[in-house]
Protein backbone atom coordinates (compact mmCIF):
# COMPACT_ATOMS: atom_id res chain seq x y z
CA UNK A 48 0.00 0.00 0.00
CA UNK A 49 1.39 3.43 -0.92
CA UNK A 50 2.07 5.73 2.05
CA UNK A 51 3.01 9.40 2.12
CA UNK A 52 4.88 10.15 5.34
CA UNK A 53 5.63 13.54 6.91
CA UNK A 54 8.46 13.70 9.46
CA UNK A 55 8.24 16.80 11.65
CA UNK A 56 11.84 17.69 12.45
CA UNK A 57 11.08 20.32 15.06
CA UNK A 58 13.22 22.34 17.49
CA UNK A 59 11.60 21.26 20.77
CA UNK A 60 11.10 24.14 23.23
CA UNK A 61 12.64 23.09 26.57
CA UNK A 62 9.97 22.51 29.24
CA UNK A 63 7.14 24.24 27.32
CA UNK A 64 4.34 21.86 26.24
CA UNK A 65 2.12 24.73 25.12
CA UNK A 66 4.69 26.14 22.72
CA UNK A 67 5.43 22.68 21.36
CA UNK A 68 1.74 21.86 20.88
CA UNK A 69 1.34 25.08 18.87
CA UNK A 70 4.26 24.03 16.67
CA UNK A 71 2.84 20.54 16.19
CA UNK A 72 -0.66 21.83 15.39
CA UNK A 73 0.71 24.00 12.60
CA UNK A 74 3.00 21.24 11.31
CA UNK A 75 0.11 18.77 11.18
CA UNK A 76 -2.10 21.27 9.33
CA UNK A 77 0.70 21.85 6.80
CA UNK A 78 1.33 18.11 6.36
CA UNK A 79 -2.38 17.40 5.85
CA UNK A 80 -2.42 20.09 3.15
CA UNK A 81 0.43 18.14 1.51
CA UNK A 82 -1.79 15.00 1.62
CA UNK A 83 0.34 13.08 4.14
CA UNK A 84 -1.11 9.75 5.30
CA UNK A 85 1.16 9.34 8.33
CA UNK A 86 2.71 12.19 10.35
CA UNK A 87 5.68 11.41 12.61
CA UNK A 88 6.86 13.52 15.58
CA UNK A 89 10.19 13.28 17.44
CA UNK A 90 10.98 11.91 20.91
CA UNK A 91 9.89 13.78 24.07
CA UNK A 92 8.43 16.56 21.89
CA UNK A 93 6.23 18.16 24.56
CA UNK A 94 9.00 18.92 27.09
CA UNK A 95 12.41 17.86 25.77
CA UNK A 96 14.65 16.40 28.44
CA UNK A 97 13.60 18.96 31.08
CA UNK A 98 13.39 16.46 33.93
CA UNK A 99 12.81 19.20 36.54
CA UNK A 100 9.73 20.42 34.67
CA UNK A 101 8.55 16.82 34.13
CA UNK A 102 8.85 16.07 37.86
CA UNK A 103 7.41 19.33 39.21
CA UNK A 104 4.82 20.53 36.69
CA UNK A 105 3.86 17.97 34.05
CA UNK A 106 0.35 16.57 34.25
CA UNK A 107 -0.08 12.90 35.05
CA UNK A 108 -0.82 10.21 32.45
CA UNK A 109 -0.15 12.68 29.61
CA UNK A 110 -3.94 13.03 29.39
CA UNK A 111 -3.94 16.59 28.01
CA UNK A 112 -1.51 15.64 25.26
CA UNK A 113 -3.40 12.47 24.35
CA UNK A 114 -6.65 14.46 24.00
CA UNK A 115 -4.82 17.08 21.92
CA UNK A 116 -3.43 14.40 19.59
CA UNK A 117 -6.73 12.52 19.33
CA UNK A 118 -8.45 15.71 18.23
CA UNK A 119 -5.72 16.39 15.66
CA UNK A 120 -5.90 12.87 14.21
CA UNK A 121 -9.70 12.76 14.14
CA UNK A 122 -10.17 16.33 12.95
CA UNK A 123 -7.71 15.97 10.09
CA UNK A 124 -8.38 12.24 9.48
CA UNK A 125 -4.66 11.48 9.54
CA UNK A 126 -2.52 8.79 11.19
CA UNK A 127 -0.12 10.07 13.85
CA UNK A 128 3.06 8.33 14.97
CA UNK A 129 2.93 11.00 17.60
CA UNK A 130 6.49 10.87 18.80
CA UNK A 131 7.02 10.14 22.46
CA UNK A 132 6.05 12.05 25.56
CA UNK A 133 6.88 11.80 29.26
CA UNK A 134 3.97 9.86 30.78
CA UNK A 135 3.76 10.05 34.60
CA UNK A 136 1.98 7.09 36.21
CA UNK A 137 1.79 5.53 39.67
CA UNK A 138 4.38 3.02 38.43
CA UNK A 139 6.84 5.69 37.34
CA UNK A 140 7.47 8.12 34.50
CA UNK A 141 7.83 6.53 31.06
CA UNK A 142 9.12 7.79 27.70
CA UNK A 143 6.08 6.67 25.74
CA UNK A 144 5.44 6.58 21.99
CA UNK A 145 1.79 7.17 21.01
CA UNK A 146 0.12 6.00 17.77
CA UNK A 147 -3.30 7.24 16.57
CA UNK A 148 -5.34 6.19 13.53
CA UNK A 149 -7.38 8.51 11.31
CA UNK A 150 -10.38 8.25 13.64
CA UNK A 151 -8.36 9.43 16.63
CA UNK A 152 -8.14 5.91 18.03
CA UNK A 153 -5.12 5.37 20.29
CA UNK A 154 -3.70 2.28 18.59
CA UNK A 155 -0.46 1.86 20.56
CA UNK A 156 1.50 3.05 23.55
CA UNK A 157 5.12 1.86 23.54
CA UNK A 158 7.41 2.85 26.44
CA UNK A 159 11.12 3.04 25.65
CA UNK A 160 12.74 -0.27 26.57
CA UNK A 161 16.36 0.99 26.66
CA UNK A 162 17.00 4.10 28.77
CA UNK A 163 19.96 6.25 27.70
CA UNK A 164 22.46 6.95 30.50
CA UNK A 165 24.33 9.76 28.69
CA UNK A 166 21.09 11.78 28.95
CA UNK A 167 20.31 10.59 32.50
CA UNK A 168 17.17 8.75 31.51
CA UNK A 169 17.75 5.95 34.01
CA UNK A 170 17.82 8.50 36.87
CA UNK A 171 14.38 9.93 36.04
CA UNK A 172 12.44 7.43 33.91
CA UNK A 173 11.17 3.87 34.16
CA UNK A 174 11.95 1.44 31.34
CA UNK A 175 9.17 -0.18 29.35
CA UNK A 176 8.87 -3.97 29.15
CA UNK A 177 6.58 -4.48 26.16
CA UNK A 178 7.10 -4.51 22.39
CA UNK A 179 6.23 -1.81 19.88
CA UNK A 180 4.15 -3.66 17.27
CA UNK A 181 0.94 -2.03 16.03
CA UNK A 182 -1.40 -2.05 13.02
CA UNK A 183 -2.64 0.84 10.92
CA UNK A 184 -4.48 0.88 7.57
CA UNK A 185 -1.25 0.11 5.71
CA UNK A 186 -0.52 -3.01 7.74
CA UNK A 187 1.75 -3.92 10.63
CA UNK A 188 4.53 -1.65 11.84
CA UNK A 189 6.70 -1.33 14.92
CA UNK A 190 7.72 1.75 16.87
CA UNK A 191 11.06 2.39 18.55
CA UNK A 192 12.59 5.27 20.50
CA UNK A 193 16.08 6.61 19.85
CA UNK A 194 18.60 4.52 21.86
CA UNK A 195 16.54 1.38 20.99
CA UNK A 196 18.18 1.36 17.53
CA UNK A 197 21.50 0.27 19.10
CA UNK A 198 19.89 -3.06 20.03
CA UNK A 199 19.42 -5.09 16.82
CA UNK A 200 18.20 -8.08 18.83
CA UNK A 201 15.32 -5.95 20.18
CA UNK A 202 14.28 -4.72 16.78
CA UNK A 203 14.74 -8.20 15.23
CA UNK A 204 12.38 -9.62 17.87
CA UNK A 205 9.57 -7.68 16.17
CA UNK A 206 10.26 -9.56 12.90
CA UNK A 207 9.86 -12.97 14.56
CA UNK A 208 6.19 -12.73 15.55
CA UNK A 209 4.46 -16.01 14.51
CA UNK A 210 1.53 -14.29 12.82
CA UNK A 211 2.26 -10.61 12.13
CA UNK A 212 5.26 -9.18 10.25
CA UNK A 213 5.90 -5.42 10.21
CA UNK A 214 6.74 -3.73 6.92
CA UNK A 215 7.77 -0.41 8.52
CA UNK A 216 9.89 0.54 11.53
CA UNK A 217 9.08 4.03 12.87
CA UNK A 218 11.83 5.59 14.99
CA UNK A 219 11.32 8.76 17.03
CA UNK A 220 14.39 10.46 18.49
CA UNK A 221 16.32 13.22 20.17
CA UNK A 222 19.73 12.21 18.77
CA UNK A 223 22.67 14.57 19.30
CA UNK A 224 24.71 16.05 16.47
CA UNK A 225 27.94 14.58 17.87
CA UNK A 226 26.88 11.07 16.93
CA UNK A 227 24.75 11.74 13.84
CA UNK A 228 26.83 9.47 11.59
CA UNK A 229 26.09 6.59 14.00
CA UNK A 230 22.39 7.50 13.78
CA UNK A 231 22.48 7.16 10.00
CA UNK A 232 24.59 3.97 9.94
CA UNK A 233 22.52 2.18 12.60
CA UNK A 234 19.21 3.01 10.86
CA UNK A 235 20.43 1.89 7.43
CA UNK A 236 21.65 -1.37 8.96
CA UNK A 237 18.31 -1.99 10.74
CA UNK A 238 16.44 -1.45 7.44
CA UNK A 239 18.65 -3.88 5.49
CA UNK A 240 18.88 -6.66 8.09
CA UNK A 241 15.14 -6.66 8.77
CA UNK A 242 14.04 -5.94 5.18
CA UNK A 243 11.76 -3.13 6.28
CA UNK A 244 11.21 0.53 5.49
CA UNK A 245 12.65 2.72 8.27
CA UNK A 246 11.01 6.10 8.93
CA UNK A 247 13.17 7.98 11.45
CA UNK A 248 12.24 11.40 12.84
CA UNK A 249 14.86 13.28 14.88
CA UNK A 250 14.60 16.72 16.51
CA UNK A 251 16.82 19.66 15.69
CA UNK A 252 17.98 22.62 17.80
CA UNK A 253 19.54 22.30 21.24
CA UNK A 254 18.83 22.11 24.96
CA UNK A 255 21.12 23.08 27.91
CA UNK A 256 23.00 19.78 27.53
CA UNK A 257 23.03 18.83 23.83
CA UNK A 258 22.95 20.11 20.26
CA UNK A 259 20.73 17.77 18.23
CA UNK A 260 21.55 16.57 14.75
CA UNK A 261 18.35 16.46 12.69
CA UNK A 262 19.01 14.29 9.62
CA UNK A 263 15.58 12.68 9.76
CA UNK A 264 15.40 10.12 7.01
CA UNK A 265 13.40 7.41 5.25
CA UNK A 266 15.24 4.26 4.19
CA UNK A 267 14.17 1.40 1.89
CA UNK A 268 14.58 -2.29 2.80
CA UNK A 269 17.60 -2.28 0.44
CA UNK A 270 19.30 0.46 2.47
CA UNK A 271 18.57 3.22 -0.05
CA UNK A 272 18.04 6.63 1.59
CA UNK A 273 14.78 7.68 -0.06
CA UNK A 274 14.68 11.09 1.66
CA UNK A 275 16.79 12.95 4.24
CA UNK A 276 16.95 16.41 5.81
CA UNK A 277 19.85 18.41 7.15
CA UNK A 278 19.78 20.21 10.52
CA UNK A 279 17.06 22.74 9.66
CA UNK A 280 13.67 22.86 11.37
CA UNK A 281 11.43 21.44 8.65
CA UNK A 282 9.05 18.65 7.66
CA UNK A 283 10.45 15.89 5.45
CA UNK A 284 8.08 14.16 3.04
CA UNK A 285 8.60 10.72 1.54
CA UNK A 286 6.36 8.22 -0.26
CA UNK A 287 6.87 4.47 -0.54
CA UNK A 288 4.88 1.29 -1.20
CA UNK A 289 4.89 -1.29 1.58
CA UNK A 290 4.20 -4.04 -0.99
CA UNK A 291 7.79 -3.64 -2.22
CA UNK A 292 9.03 -5.59 0.82
CA UNK A 293 7.52 -8.85 -0.50
CA UNK A 294 9.73 -9.09 -3.60
CA UNK A 295 12.83 -8.12 -1.56
CA UNK A 296 12.10 -10.81 1.04
CA UNK A 297 11.46 -13.43 -1.68
CA UNK A 298 14.69 -12.50 -3.48
CA UNK A 299 16.89 -12.76 -0.37
CA UNK A 300 14.87 -14.89 2.12
CA UNK A 301 16.89 -14.16 5.25
CA UNK A 302 14.04 -15.15 7.56
CA UNK A 303 13.82 -18.60 5.95
CA UNK A 304 17.62 -18.96 6.07
CA UNK A 305 18.06 -18.15 9.77
CA UNK A 306 19.96 -20.92 11.59
CA UNK A 307 17.97 -20.91 14.81
CA UNK A 308 19.61 -24.26 15.59
CA UNK A 309 22.83 -22.29 16.00
CA UNK A 310 21.52 -19.09 17.59
CA UNK A 311 20.58 -18.59 21.22
CA UNK A 312 17.25 -17.00 20.19
Ligand SMILES: NC(=O)CCC(=O)C(=O)O
Nearest residue numbers: 163193194221222223226
Ligand atom coordinates in the same frame (compact mmCIF):
# COMPACT_ATOMS: atom_id res chain seq x y z
N1 LIG B 1 17.58 10.05 23.24
C1 LIG B 1 18.40 9.02 23.03
O1 LIG B 1 18.06 7.86 23.32
C2 LIG B 1 19.76 9.33 22.46
C3 LIG B 1 20.52 8.08 22.04
C4 LIG B 1 21.91 8.43 21.54
O2 LIG B 1 22.28 9.59 21.43
C5 LIG B 1 22.86 7.34 21.21
O3 LIG B 1 24.01 7.70 20.84
O4 LIG B 1 22.48 6.15 21.31
